[in-house]
Amino acid sequence: MMRTKLLSLVPRATVACRHMSSATKLTTVEVNDKTGIATLTMNRPPVNGLNLELLRDLQQSIEEIEGNKSCGLILTSSNPTIFSAGLDILEMYKPDKERIRAFWTQLQDVWLALYGSSVPTAAAINGHSPAGGCLLAASCEYRVMLPKFTIGLNETQLGIVAPQWFMSTYLSILPRREAERSLNQGRMFTTEEALRVGLVDEIASSKEEALAKCADFIATFAKVNPLARSLTKQQFRSADLQQLENERVQDLEKFLFFINQPAVQKGLGIYLESLKKKSKN
Numbered sequence: 001m002m003r004t005k006l007l008s009l010v011p012r013a014t015v016a017c018r019h020m021s022s023a024t025k026l027t028t029v030e031v032n033d034k035t036g037i038a039t040l041t042m043n044r045p046p047v048n049g050l051n052l053e054l055l056r057d058l059q060q061s062i063e064e065i066e067g068n069k070s071c072g073l074i075l076t077s078s079n080p081t082i083f084s085a086g087l088d089i090l091e092m093y094k095p096d097k098e099r100i101r102a103f104w105t106q107l108q109d110v111w112l113a114l115y116g117s118s119v120p121t122a123a124a125i126n127g128h129s130p131a132g133g134c135l136l137a138a139s140c141e142y143r144v145m146l147p148k149f150t151i152g153l154n155e156t157q158l159g160i161v162a163p164q165w166f167m168s169t170y171l172s173i174l175p176r177r178e179a180e181r182s183l184n185q186g187r188m189f190t191t192e193e194a195l196r197v198g199l200v201d202e203i204a205s206s207k208e209e210a211l212a213k214c215a216d217f218i219a220t221f222a223k224v225n226p227l228a229r230s231l232t233k234q235q236f237r238s239a240d241l242q243q244l245e246n247e248r249v250q251d252l253e254k255f256l257f258f259i260n261q262p263a264v265q266k267g268l269g270i271y272l273e274s275l276k277k278k279s280k281n
């Protein structure tokens with residue numbers, strides 16, 4: 001029988017501030033002793049909205065996986081229909097001054113850690129994956145998605161602009177013309193469309209199958225020298241990573257300036273209302 005280690009269940013103290021959703025961790029890491037592959041599961045009901053705490057836990061889990069000599073990382077969700085709803089809009093709507101800085105900085109850190117991870121990475125996309133959810137999946141090297149869900153960078157639909165590093169992530173997967181058009185449109189792809197354009201690599205009929213396909217992808221590196229593999233990956237990704245490293249502060253200031261524009265705040269408020277109305281119907 002397969003033995004697994006549950007690593008990331010250490011309780012965390014509750015901090016008295018907005019959006020603190022749980023006293024326990026919002027991610028779990030399970031390492032398969034046989035394959036050495038770590039499965040990182042997001043678990044922030046109801047929709048895995050990426051708030052400051054979930055981003056912190058993601059970062060910690062990625063670091064843990066890097067540190068425990070896992071052979072690979074599979075990112076997935078405990079929610080049966082949602083991989084991640086993207087950034088928690090409540091973090092950006094009428095934001096707290098200090099918290100929003102920490103939030104965006106933490107998002108930058110998670111992207112740097114995941115996109116730049118030294119281990120092979122794959123996403124088992126077992127539900128909808130808009131915007132920041134798509135960013136996480138696209139930061140991995142391989143994607144397997146379940147049918148009847150949607151994925152894409154839909155920022156323009158919300159009246160916001162995906163920053164350069166979101167674009168770079170798309171461009172690392174999609175042909176330039178497709179990346180530009182779909183980002184401009186804020187297009188959400190169905191699973192089948194995502195496969196057709198290359199945004200996902202395979203379709204699986206269940207989460208178990210998606211995880212198995214991700215593990216198969218990671219196993220393709222079993223006989224490749226790990227240092228040669230990770231340095232090669234780094235060479236492919238270093239320009240994108242370096243660009244954000246060099247421009248982190250400007251990126252943060254640009255985000256803060258943009259998000260605090262009255263028109264942007266108004267748009268986010270309307271969007272939030274529409275989401276809430278939809279969930280009441």
Ligand SMILES: CCCCCCC/C=C/C(=O)SCCNC(=O)CCNC(=O)[C@H](O)C(C)(C)COP(=O)(O)OP(=O)(O)OC[C@H]1O[C@@H](n2cnc3c(N)ncnc32)[C@H](O)[C@@H]1OP(=O)(O)O
Nearest residue numbers: 049085086087088089128130131132161255258275276279
């Ligand atoms: C230079 C400036 C740069 C700015 C760049 C910013 C980049 C931004 C990136 C982002 O990620 S923005 C977030 C984009 N996300 C979305 O547009 C997704 C919105 N959500 C949905 O489409 C759907 O909720 C879903 C994910 C498809 C799930 O649908 P489902 O029918 O299962 O659930 P709902 O009833 O819609 O939602 C339940 C509950 O959750 C709330 N919610 C959903 N998504 C978010 C979110 N992203 N943030 C905060 N809250 C969210 C929704 O309002 C419901 O709440 P309640 O009504 O139950 O209170």
